[in-house]
Amino acid sequence: MAKKCIYCKAEISDESVIDFCERCGHGVWGKKMFDTIVNNMNKARDAGNLNQGSVSEIEISKETRKK
């Protein structure tokens, strides 16, 4: 089941650690902040902490609580 961007509904990789596409991420946070968020999420995932989106909700709870 493919994930979809919560903003524009574009399909995004199932392996993506975020719930939105890069383009929307840049629009919401700006490129620098977006890159920081993605880096943090990737690190968390690599560390095995990413459990069904719980990390993403903590890291970016402001914009992504739409589930």
Ligand SMILES: [Zn+2]
């Ligand atoms: Zn999008």
